[in-house]
Amino acid sequence: MMNCCGLITVQKEPVPLQSIEVELEVKDHVATVVSTLKYQNKEDKPVEAVFVFPLPGDAAVCHFSAVIGQKEIVAEVKEKQEAREEYDDSLSSGQQAFLLEESEQSPDIFSMKVGGLAPGESASIRLEYVTELAVQADDGLRFCLPAVLNPRYQPQGSEGASVQVFSVPASLVPYTLCFCGRLFSPRPICKVESSCSLEPLQYLNTDQTQATVKLAAGHKFDRDVELVIYYKDAHQPTAVVEAGQTSAETGTLMGDPVVMVSLYPEFPQSVMSSVASCGEFVFLMDRSGSMGSSMNSKERHQTCIMSDRDTLLLLLKSLPMGCYFNIYSFGYNYEHIFPQSVEYNQKTMEEALKKVEEMEANLGGTEILKPLKHIYSQRCIPNQPQQLFVFIDGGVVNTKKVLCLVKKNSSCHSCFSFGIGEGASSALINGLAKEGGGHAQFITGTDRMQPKVIQSLRFALQPAVEDISVTWGLPKGVSVTVLSPPITSIFQGQRSLIYGQLTGQGAAAPSHIRYSM
Known part of the structure; x- marks a missing residue:
């Protein structure tokens, strides 16, 4: 082929x-x-x-x-x-x-x-x-335009042909990419960073809430285009209203205005001081053959398995004493360091660190369902909430089956996912976190790895804020129908979006929005 x-x-x-x-158009978080x-x-x-x-x-x-x-x-x-x-x-x-x-x-x-x-x-x-754009550890919003669709691993015995698509060297790309973006936000746009060369950010108004961004001329589309957008006062709640289509009938979803409310709260220190020191941390590490490839086109010396090891080592050294942990690695088959989760202390940490440092990308395919089923079959440790951390570089063709399994077991654990290297499947990485009630991170280089890793660990350790209510302040005669599922819990550093359909005479942006916890 x-x-x-x-x-x-x-x-x-x-x-x-x-x-x-x-052409990219960003309105706040969408x-x-x-x-x-x-x-x-x-x-x-x-x-x-x-x-x-x-x-x-x-x-x-x-x-x-x-x-x-x-x-x-x-x-x-x-x-x-x-x-x-x-x-x-x-x-x-x-x-x-x-x-x-x-x-x-x-x-x-x-x-x-x-x-x-x-x-x-x-x-x-x-x-x-x-x-929707994902929030990074430093409050930036990440947009990624994939250059290629990485090969999806086909589990043995499953139906259908696997997609085989690979990147090519820049010297062999016979075309260039024309890319431009327009940014709109209720708050000032501070800066835009990228893995590619950009032209200077151009503001369209004096309050810097509108701007354009373009790739530098001659860009070869040989790698992912990643943008990270930063807003001022990132933790302030905002509301953005999209007008209904004039051709659509009033009273329908397409004909009425729709509001998007962004909640990205910063909790008081009294809330954040009650950080947990317990939990069962299960790490699931991809050691398939593709993990031996380079992280990206810039850091060819840094392979995905090297970044995988560095990420896991940083997490291991940051765990609280007294918790429990275990490490699984998988490819065509899977392995685990301990027969079952053990208490985290100096001895078990040093044993785990030594074995992680020796891990290579030598386990063949990407059969993630097998180790997941085994992990979920283990008995939970009393009073030790289970936190699952998954590290994977690409994707699998049975993504929906994997996500279904995680969702089925979401009542007994939280899942935090890490996409290692360019081209990691956003459906798999984001889906694991969404169905497992955790958080997703994409690590495409060494520059922002540490804050992303520490952020996910902080989410796993901090208490979730519950009993959340949203109060809408609307003009007289205007009502809102909430289109999003209710928010049941939220972490510091985790953004939540609420969508609502506005109806009534003079439907417009809410006059004010309050959230309480």
């Missing part, structure tokens, strides 16, 4: 990519991404092709269209079987057709079938999606 990414024929031959344009990709069929015969591309696991696709010659095709949402039948009928009648599907096994893999692309003809594909 030929290793390539993007648009490929059913015979696995690449369709040449001509250009990529990406990003809208519009990607336009242009291809050309340079063969002397029509081709049917498949386009495989990555999206954040929680992204919502809100527009998809394709232009072939002078003809534009705009996607419609239909029942899966009906859509497949219409696609086959169009192909058999000689018409162009597009079929966009989400992977049945992993929510961050989308594939699109393109039919009837004539010789010499170009195809322009436009995809728009919306996603």
Whole structure:
């Protein structure tokens, strides 16, 4: 099989990519991404092709269209079987057709079938999606545009072909990426940092609540584009209102204004002083063969397994005395350092540190379900809340099965996940934390590893604040229908978003918002 990414024929031959344009719009904590990709069929015969591309696991696709010659095709949402039948009928009648599907096994893999692309003809594909941005340990908001879709491990005996997509050296990338972003926030935008070279941040107004950001000219799309956005007064609650569509009927979700409330509180010291000194900490470390690859294109000397070890060693040295812990590592099979969790003391810590330092990426595939099932089968230690820390560099094709298992056992543990290296599956990393009631971190280099690690450990040790209520202050005649699930608990450093539909005469932004705990 030929290793390539993007648009490929059913015979696995690449369709040449001509250009990529990406427009990013960030409103407070939510990003809208519009990607336009242009291809050309340079063969002397029509081709049917498949386009495989990555999206954040929680992204919502809100527009998809394709232009072939002078003809534009705009996607419609239909029942899966009906859509497949219409696609086959169009192909058999000689018409162009597009079929966009989400992977049945992993929510961050989308594939699109393109039919009837004539010789010499170009195809322009436009995809728009919306996603929430994750908060980092230093209060920044992380946006990542993946350069490639890393290979997903196919567990033995499962159905379907695994996706094999690899990155290529910058010298072999025959195109550049045109990327620009617009930022809007109720509070001033302090700065934007990136793993790539940026042009200076341009403010659009005097209070610095609007700005534009662009990649420096000539950027080769050979690695992930990561942006970290910083706002002033990050812990202040904010509300952003999106107006309803004028073409939609009033009283419907699309016709009414929708408000997004961001809660990112900083708790009093009296609350934070009651940090727990107990718990059972179970570490699950990826030692599959892919962990031997480089962290990113800049730090080729630093492999994922090296970063994995460094992250785990830092966590081990930071555990409180008297807690319990154990370390599992997995690949095709799994291993554990102790038969069961042991008390954390000087002797057990030194034994664990020595074995972690000797770990290599030599356990084959990425069979994460096996060790998870074993961990969940163990008896919980009384009065020691279980905290599961998972370290993994990529993804698996059975992501949904993994997340279902974590959710099923979420009542007896919290799950904290670490995506190691560029290209880690956001669906898997964020999904583990979401279903396990923990927090997700992405470690793509050595620069911000330590604060991220310590933040997750602090979450695991600190008490969760419960009994949360939100009071809306609205103009007379305006009401709100909350669209989000109720917030039952919150950690310091953990952001929560509340969405609500505003109805009534003169529906606008809330006049004030209060939260109490």
